[in-house]
Amino acid sequence: MTLRQLSILLLFLLPNGARADVYRVAPDGSGDFATVQDAIMCAIDGDVIELGRGVFAGPGNAGIDFGGRSVTVRSQTGNPSDCTIRVAEGQFGFRFASADGPGSVLKGISLVGGAIGIICNGGAPTLERCSIRRCAQWGMRVEQGAPTLTECEVIANGIDGAGGGIAVWEGSGSFRRCRFEANGNALVAGDGAEVSATESLFRANMGGIEARGAAWLTISACTLYGNHSEGAASDVYVEGGATATIENSILAFGVGSQSVACEGGMVSLACSDLFGHTGEDWPACIASQLGRNGNIRIDPLFVDAEGGDFTLQAASACRPFSSPNASCDRIGWEALFDPFVPVVPVTWGTLKMRFHR
Numbered sequence: 001m002t003l004r005q006l007s008i009l010l011l012f013l014l015p016n017g018a019r020a021d022v023y024r025v026a027p028d029g030s031g032d033f034a035t036v037q038d039a040i041m042c043a044i045d046g047d048v049i050e051l052g053r054g055v056f057a058g059p060g061n062a063g064i065d066f067g068g069r070s071v072t073v074r075s076q077t078g079n080p081s082d083c084t085i086r087v088a089e090g091q092f093g094f095r096f097a098s099a100d101g102p103g104s105v106l107k108g109i110s111l112v113g114g115a116i117g118i119i120c121n122g123g124a125p126t127l128e129r130c131s132i133r134r135c136a137q138w139g140m141r142v143e144q145g146a147p148t149l150t151e152c153e154v155i156a157n158g159i160d161g162a163g164g165g166i167a168v169w170e171g172s173g174s175f176r177r178c179r180f181e182a183n184g185n186a187l188v189a190g191d192g193a194e195v196s197a198t199e200s201l202f203r204a205n206m207g208g209i210e211a212r213g214a215a216w217l218t219i220s221a222c223t224l225y226g227n228h229s230e231g232a233a234s235d236v237y238v239e240g241g242a243t244a245t246i247e248n249s250i251l252a253f254g255v256g257s258q259s260v261a262c263e264g265g266m267v268s269l270a271c272s273d274l275f276g277h278t279g280e281d282w283p284a285c286i287a288s289q290l291g292r293n294g295n296i297r298i299d300p301l302f303v304d305a306e307g308g309d310f311t312l313q314a315a316s317a318c319r320p321f322s323s324p325n326a327s328c329d330r331i332g333w334e335a336l337f338d339p340f341v342p343v344v345p346v347t348w349g350t351l352k353m354r355f356h357r
Contacts, residue, residue: 158184
């Protein structure tokens, strides 16, 4: 232990008002602690660990455990493009256990590579403005946990075809103003999990959103665009007694199959636009809801969806309180933050090569 680290530890003997509460860590091991894990282990509830610009890798900078501490790990700039945790093959980035609650916070950080970006076994962490990319299995896997993600990006995970963006089993998950793009399955809820996606974009995933095994799924003010499936549904698949509620959302231009499949599950829609799928937009299990409760089948008229601009044209029926469903507020996702990873055109040939290398 360095003299500087020893001095910081001695501060725990002083009254709280005299204790430093922001510790800095740099990719080269300089700063108050040599690694992110070292800093967390010496922190107490309420402390902040600030990471400098650059790429953090190696022991202590991946495979990180919060250990039940209500601390914030954040990037110095607040922009995840400036601060990356690079995870080795077969490893995980962060793990949150049952003792880790909403006060365990990640903010403005990128996690790239490895098997799983974040493991949440009973924990309920808070993630804000984070980017989780190119994990071989899952960007995040939740078992009996309850994470909350706001303005996060989940991109190109499940590249070995055995996973995807985020899976929630038995617990719950809240995803608001998030972007899921080019993953395997974008979002999966199972075994009674309660999951909500609000004001989020699901684009060009090789499987959309799934609810299995008595899960409860709520999709609100979201846009699902250009997702692909050669199975039952490109956008929303519900089975095994699961229930999905879809409101004020656009499901459009899915490739390879119909929009929604209900195989032993129930799907309820309101103020939603389903249009342009390879298969049926309103298949038999939801067909009776078309034309009711503000549900429509009309081209949403994006400005440039292929280029990543999902702004609605002036003539779009999905704009707030527009004909023919004047009782409905805005339908679909509206970009409320600048993407950390640029939204670029994605062809199906490129996407398939990404998943079948």
